[in-house]
Amino acid sequence: MTTASSPLNGFPDRVPPAEVEDVELYHAKSWITRWVFSQDAKIIGIQYATTATAIGLVALVLSWLMRLQLGFPGTFDFITPAEYYQFITMHGMIMVVYLLTALFLGGFGNYLIPLMVGARDMVFPYMNMLSYWIYLLAVLVLVASFFAPGGPTGAGWTLYPPQAILSGTPGGTGSGIILMLVSLILFIIGFTMGGLNYVITVLQARARGMTLMRMPLTVWGIFTATVMALLAFPALFVSAVMMLFDMLLGTSFFMPALVEMGELAKHEGGSPLLFQHLFWFFGHPEVYIVALPAFGIVSDLISVHARRNIFGYRMMVWAIVIIGALSFIVWAHHMYVSGMNPWFGFFFATTTLIIAVPTAIKVYNWLLTLWRGDIHLTVPMLFALAFIVTFVNGGLTGLFLGNVVVDVPLSDTMFVVAHFHMVMGVAPIFVIFGAIYHWYPKITGRMLNEAMGQIHFWVSFLGAYLIFFPMHYLGLIGVPRRYHELGPTSFIPESAATLNAFITIVALIVGAAQMLFLFNLAWSIRHGRPSGPNPWRAASLEWQTPETPPGHGNWGDTLPVVHRWAYDYNVPGAAEDFIPQTVPPSDTAATGEHR
Amino acid sequence: MTAIIIYLAIVGSVVAVFLSRQRLLAKPWLEAGPEGVLPGTGPSTLAPATLALWIIIAVAGALFTLFISAWLMRRHMGHDWRHGLHLPHILWVTTAILAAGSIALHLAQRAAGEGPRGGMQAALAASWLLALLFLGGQALAWRAMIAAGQGVAASPDVSFFYLLTGVHALHVAGGMIALAAVTVGALRREPEAARDPLALCATYWHFLLVAWLVLFGLMLHG
Ligand code: HEM
Ligand SMILES: [Cu+2]
Numbered sequence: 001m002t003t004a005s006s007p008l009n010g011f012p013d014r015v016p017p018a019e020v021e022d023v024e025l026y027h028a029k030s031w032i033t034r035w036v037f038s039q040d041a042k043i044i045g046i047q048y049a050t051t052a053t054a055i056g057l058v059a060l061v062l063s064w065l066m067r068l069q070l071g072f073p074g075t076f077d078f079i080t081p082a083e084y085y086q087f088i089t090m091h092g093m094i095m096v097v098y099l100l101t102a103l104f105l106g107g108f109g110n111y112l113i114p115l116m117v118g119a120r121d122m123v124f125p126y127m128n129m130l131s132y133w134i135y136l137l138a139v140l141v142l143v144a145s146f147f148a149p150g151g152p153t154g155a156g157w158t159l160y161p162p163q164a165i166l167s168g169t170p171g172g173t174g175s176g177i178i179l180m181l182v183s184l185i186l187f188i189i190g191f192t193m194g195g196l197n198y199v200i201t202v203l204q205a206r207a208r209g210m211t212l213m214r215m216p217l218t219v220w221g222i223f224t225a226t227v228m229a230l231l232a233f234p235a236l237f238v239s240a241v242m243m244l245f246d247m248l249l250g251t252s253f254f255m256p257a258l259v260e261m262g263e264l265a266k267h268e269g270g271s272p273l274l275f276q277h278l279f280w281f282f283g284h285p286e287v288y289i290v291a292l293p294a295f296g297i298v299s300d301l302i303s304v305h306a307r308r309n310i311f312g313y314r315m316m317v318w319a320i321v322i323i324g325a326l327s328f329i330v331w332a333h334h335m336y337v338s339g340m341n342p343w344f345g346f347f348f349a350t351t352t353l354i355i356a357v358p359t360a361i362k363v364y365n366w367l368l369t370l371w372r373g374d375i376h377l378t379v380p381m382l383f384a385l386a387f388i389v390t391f392v393n394g395g396l397t398g399l400f401l402g403n404v405v406v407d408v409p410l411s412d413t414m415f416v417v418a419h420f421h422m423v424m425g426v427a428p429i430f431v432i433f434g435a436i437y438h439w440y441p442k443i444t445g446r447m448l449n450e451a452m453g454q455i456h457f458w459v460s461f462l463g464a465y466l467i468f469f470p471m472h473y474l475g476l477i478g479v480p481r482r483y484h485e486l487g488p489t490s491f492i493p494e495s496a497a498t499l500n501a502f503i504t505i506v507a508l509i510v511g512a513a514q515m516l517f518l519f520n521l522a523w524s525i526r527h528g529r530p531s532g533p534n535p536w537r538a539a540s541l542e543w544q545t546p547e548t549p550p551g552h553g554n555w556g557d558t559l560p561v562v563h564r565w566a567y568d569y570n571v572p573g574a575a576e577d578f579i580p581q582t583v584p585p586s587d588t589a590a591t592g593e594h595r
Numbered sequence: 596m597t598a599i600i601i602y603l604a605i606v607g608s609v610v611a612v613f614l615s616r617q618r619l620l621a622k623p624w625l626e627a628g629p630e631g632v633l634p635g636t637g638p639s640t641l642a643p644a645t646l647a648l649w650i651i652i653a654v655a656g657a658l659f660t661l662f663i664s665a666w667l668m669r670r671h672m673g674h675d676w677r678h679g680l681h682l683p684h685i686l687w688v689t690t691a692i693l694a695a696g697s698i699a700l701h702l703a704q705r706a707a708g709e710g711p712r713g714g715m716q717a718a719l720a721a722s723w724l725l726a727l728l729f730l731g732g733q734a735l736a737w738r739a740m741i742a743a744g745q746g747v748a749a750s751p752d753v754s755f756f757y758l759l760t761g762v763h764a765l766h767v768a769g770g771m772i773a774l775a776a777v778t779v780g781a782l783r784r785e786p787e788a789a790r791d792p793l794a795l796c797a798t799y800w801h802f803l804l805v806a807w808l809v810l811f812g813l814m815l816h817g
Binding site for chain 1 (some may be wrong): 596599600603606607610614617618619620621622623624626641643646647651653654655658661662664665668669671673674675676731747748752754758762
């Protein structure tokens, strides 16, 4: 065991105490503080996840309505052009911010971080609770905008001024846009409180023996994404505040001189480009704020369900960190058509393509993990594999769009819609599904129904391709994005309409499959097969809790001690095909000789 | 966006230095630790609250820097930038008040550590007075601007004046909420126990001072 002691020499860091003093742990005193105003990260995680799913369902229904309009134009009178814009906007914003970000960081982050690093709870439980309630408030404000006079904003999820706050845009001069901006500001405040917790818990509350380089990649992904979010969301905050100023106080940060409804508007000299810079300075990192947790979770799912240690763990960690850093200097690839100095375009195209390198490394490592693995095609594994395929797919079209000359003609067509749905819509959603199938037994003590899971998977997987693959083609022949109705055009063939109808039907079927999934979630709480503490025979810490579901304080009387990384699968000479992180070397049959 | 990029580069370097001390070169797959030997897991010896404060400062710093970036960009966009704000003179006074508040908190923290209880209380009282005076002074500055016909929509640099002073004042107010909690604790319990929390408040006030100096300098420069 020479390797074990050598890295320790000259490394005088403190070894954390064996136990957190009891006073530090919050104890619920009543039903209300236990289940509603809970300060237990596990409950908060579930609250985040439930709220995000609920608002995500709204976004799903909006996508059906949009699809109905696109597939069968003229049939549904109740979907006016104004409403179509409102649906698009709310669908996009909800999906990106209120569903994906909240679910990955607030949901999985809260549930998994303390369990995976061996902590009893988040470091600041009270602030953690506040974080959730502010998030809920943000969601409610968002929902309120549906009922506001004039309806929600229809400015597109990018909220570009000047149109976002002009009368031509639905909700532009009413409360729709105001509620949207206020809701975003609240979301950011709430997230910052939670994010502080995730970061500090990872840095300061790890169990004994849990070095950073022994953490599961899930934690690395969520951790890095949180750091990014803490630094990127302020840009959205700034844009939202300045837009509110322009709208309510008549300033001209973003608003140029313009004529509105035949009258000269009160604004002068402002710059819509300024908004775009600020917005995308948040917007691009946002893609990776969603993707990095997905990367991490997928790595763990693959490793567990292929019974193989993750290939190139170190490289995976570095890649996560490097991607996180690089994603702050590519934002302007969203602005190729906004007009910019060609040198800038060149610069941003280059940085965009460079990100593909660490990303590709991750994909290779996943494949090498699978290579000769003992692959179990469980539902979580299926979703993880589906993620890899879909992400590669969306990533490849991203490489096209990253180049200025390709992007300019394709921008604002359905090709872009297909691209970003593949890479940041469908792919992360698959990971969320996989993660839920994987961790549900830990959360409830029961397995999700396998048959329903398989149906859910195959319908969603094949369906997503039937929906979004044809959209690439539609984009290539020039079908524009954000159009309520195409109308008579010379360059778009009749067949495009047929294709659109087909996509809509598949979208409805895929939507129905999600209902089956929700039913499964509810049904299995009572009727699922009891899972036992570790149904997947996984090595990472969260599966080694004394109770399932984990009790208050997670670890019973003593905190766990970590002796190894989270990926000891099929270690030669070991009695079982996995060695939990808590098992000391002397307890495995062959210590030291392995590999 | 140059300002924010430089800022993030600095934050990134701090993170990089931190990570470089975390044995990122370790090969975890080779190291099942022997019995009894636990690797230092490398959490810094900082208390969680201290670390939290620094993260808050980093995030608030990013926020201010983004506003500064917006200022620097907007400056060259459009022809309505006035280049030369007529700032009310009271801002010089409030700057001094803020600096004094920063010192007062520093003294309060020092006194909590050693001196008699009275010293800490006096310094705390002074800190509160100075914080309130600062906010009042900023409000007077707004009044002076409005009286001079420089309303919020008068010109973009004036709009920025309100925006920047407003955001900064909100951060001061937020700090006062934390200070209130610390004050209550300091009066109830041993002054000793208040030392660390007061030190955090002092650090935050130093940050507010630095941020203000940068913003004020920017506005003076035009
Ligand atoms: C069943 C799944 C989904 C369907 C059928 C669907 C459908 C659509 C449709 C029809 C549009 C409008 C296209 C246009 O006219 O421009 C759209 C826009 C959008 N969707 Fe989805 N979507 C789905 C899931 C998602 C997910 C999971 C995300 C998460 C990232 C997402 C994010 C967006 C965004 C950001 C927009 C752009 C909104 C805008 O243009 O302002 N969608 N989607
Ligand atoms: Cu991007």
